[in-house]
Amino acid sequence: MENFAHVIPYEVVDHVTETTEVPPGVALIQAPAIWGVTKGKGVTIAVLDTGCESSHPDLQQQIIGGRNFTDDDGSNPDIFLDYNGHGTHVAGTIAAQQNGIGVVGVAPEASLLIVKVLNRRGSGQYDWIIKGIHYAIEQKADIISMSLGGPNDLPELHAAIKKAVTNNILVVCAAGNEGDGDDSTDEFAFPGRYNEVISVGAINEKRHPTDFTNSHNEIDLVAPGEKILSTYLNGQFATLSGTSMAAPHVSGALALIKGLVNNSFGRELTEPELYAQLIKRTVSLGLSPKFEGNGLVYLTVLEHLSGIFEKESRVLVLSSQ
Incomplete structure (x- = not known):
């Protein structure tokens, strides 16, 4: 058995x-239309990845702390810098601040907890990831975002994810990039295959499945x-492709949804209730369910600007996860 998980493979298109x-993906899921009501303030997303360039101008105000579980920097737990670029890019899509320069993330006032579980090579022991999940639970994160995966169904990893969900944490995972464009074949990566996670596939700007996105019956929804385009190393920006880039759109969207519905219902919703609220905010693209799951996350499906503050009277349908 391979003892390492890796970043979901991705392509660097441009620096x-x-x-x-506002990056096109952020606009496509209708995030800016929600910012008049919430930008994710008060919601903490734990980004389990290659670390983050915490000095990046678009991210430095968003990061509230972190921990290194890898062998980088002599395994110093207090140094969670990113030497790969992947984690910084993911963090920017989730919550790059709206400061008039650079890019803006889906939830530009959400807080980022940087949990470094993959080293500079984009590789991580499963034990690092499991420890990272437990750390996110201890720090009372609201959402865990993981754009990583491997071929192994590890019971200890699955158990850690179940514990996170039991603690009311939404766990978002990239579906994987081994797709062949054929929905009659299944391509699986873990933890994206687990039923307890929100598994995210990728579409392009034309709302078609990307050539690389995995297809299977555990896909929950898709995102750009x-x-x-997002934040990258050395204070710069980069254009990347992969389901790694789709998952953080959903993590940021959940931060906005959490702000919307908790205000509306006057209480903290449970993980299954928030999952149901996410799925209610999707639109079908007419694709096979193995490609799109419930469809594209589209934040304004239920929120018309004239009634965005009104309490929903519809009874929540609990998740069938």
Whole structure:
């Protein structure tokens, strides 16, 4: 058995020194239409990845702490810097701040807990990931975002994820990039295959499945994952492609949804209730369910601007996870 998990493979399409824009993926899922009500303030997302460039101008105000579980920097737990770029890119898609420079994330006022479980090579022992999940639970994160995976169904990893969900934490995972464009074949990566996680596939700007996205019957929904612009190393920006880039769109969307519905219902919703609220905010793209699950996350499906503050009267349908 291979003892390591890895970042979900991704392609670096382009590097950018300067930019000032709302990335197309953030706009496609309708995040800006929600910002008048919530930008994710008060919600903490634990990013289990290669660390983060905490000095990046678009991220430095968002990071509330972190921990290193890898062999980088002599395994110093207090140094969770990113030497790979993957984690910094994911963090920016989730919560890059709206400061008039660079890019803006889906939930630009959410807090980021950086949990480094993959080293500079984008590789991590399963034990690091399991410890990272337990750390996120201890720190009372609201959401765990994992754009990583491996071929092994490890009971200890599955148990850690179940514990997170039991503690009311939403766990979002990239589906994987081994797809062949054929929905009659299944491509699995763990933890994205686990029923307890929110498994995210990737579409392109034309709302078609990407050539690489995995397809199987545990896909929950899809998000933009091709040519995604976000934060990168050395204070720069980069355009990357992969389901790694799709998952953080959903993590950020959940931060916005959590702010919306908790205000509406006047209480903290449970993990199954929040999952149901996410699925209610999807639109079918007419694809096979093995490609799109419930469809594209689309935050304004239920929130019309004229009634966005009104309490929903509909009875919540609990998740069938």
